[in-house]
Amino acid sequence: KAGVTQTPRYLIKTRGQQVTLSCSPISGHRSVSWYQQTPGQGLQFLFEYFSETQRNKGNFPGRFSGRQFSNSRSEMNVSTLELGDSALYLCASSPRGDTEAFFGQGTRLTVV
Amino acid sequence: DAKTTQPPSMDCAEGRAANLPCNHSTISGNEYVYWYRQIHSQGPQYIIHGLKNNETNEMASLIITEDRKSSTLILPHATLRDTAVYYCIVRVASGNFNKFYFGSGTKLNVKP
Numbered sequence: 001k002a003g004v005t006q007t008p009r010y011l012i013k014t015r016g017q018q019v020t021l022s023c024s025p026i027s028g029h030r031s032v033s034w035y036q037q038t039p040g041q042g043l044q045f046l047f048e049y050f051s052e053t054q055r056n057k058g059n060f061p062g063r064f065s066g067r068q069f070s071n072s073r074s075e076m077n078v079s080t081l082e083l084g085d086s087a088l089y090l091c092a093s094s095p096r097g098d099t100e101a102f103f104g105q106g107t108r109l110t111v112v
Numbered sequence: 113d114a115k116t117t118q119p120p121s122m123d124c125a126e127g128r129a130a131n132l133p134c135n136h137s138t139i140s141g142n143e144y145v146y147w148y149r150q151i152h153s154q155g156p157q158y159i160i161h162g163l164k165n166n167e168t169n170e171m172a173s174l175i176i177t178e179d180r181k182s183s184t185l186i187l188p189h190a191t192l193r194d195t196a197v198y199y200c201i202v203r204v205a206s207g208n209f210n211k212f213y214f215g216s217g218t219k220l221n222v223k224p
Contacts, residue, residue, distance in 0.1 A: 004155070031209070031210045032210070033209070033210040033211060035214075042214055042215070042216065043156070043212075043214035045211045045212070045213075048209045048210045048211060050209065050210075055209045056208075056209035056210075056211055058211075088153070090155050090156070092155075092156075092210060092212075093210075094210045097208070097209045097210035098205060098206045098207075098208065098209075098210075100146065100158045100161055101158065101210050101212065102158060103155030103156045103157070103158075104155050105154055105155050106153075106154070106155050108153075
């Protein structure tokens with residue numbers, strides 16, 4: 001069974017640009033959540049999607065958004081990038097969101 | 113979700129058992145104990161979880177005290193590849209929408 005796949009693995013963007021990250025969950029998993037990991041703040045929850053609906057949201061500004069497609073694949077978008085958005089962005093999938101979750105390898109975003 | 117307390121770091125000799133403690137004195141009856149680990153710059157890896165009974169799988173054993181206020185993750189024969197940050201997380205069984213609170217974790221150093 002294939003794991004969670006995140007693309008791209010590495011990305012370099014300039015301040016002010018926008019970026020879209022992609023996550024393909026494990027087959028059959030309908031819940032996809034996103035996390036940001038930085039050295040200073042650790043792993044922080046961004047939001048979660050289930051059946052194309054956002055069910056839960058962390059404490060991040062509106063520049064961070066996401067969506068989920070009918071095949072459960074998910075994307076997250078960050079607009080007007082800031083230097084502080086440089087981080088490892090992780091996606092996790094779960095069958096329904098109430099049991100263990102499985103993480104992808106992450107996308108390393110560097111904003112210059 | 114109840115808070116957890118873990119030592120910031122621990123050392124273990126290769127081939128010996130690694131016992132990682134976690135304190136969760138405010139845990140509620142409907143909260144599970146989860147363990148994840150993160151090897152440098154990779155996505156967190158699910159290890160094991162339990163409610164009140166001890167659990168064992170191919171990776172580790174989870175021992176939960178009778179009062180459920182603390183638990184221990186046991187890696188029976190630690191290898192160098194087990195060097196990672198180990199996170200103990202407590203969360204309710206439902207309604208949490210694939211959201212995990214990751215604290216600072218325990219950095220386990222397995223030494224030859």
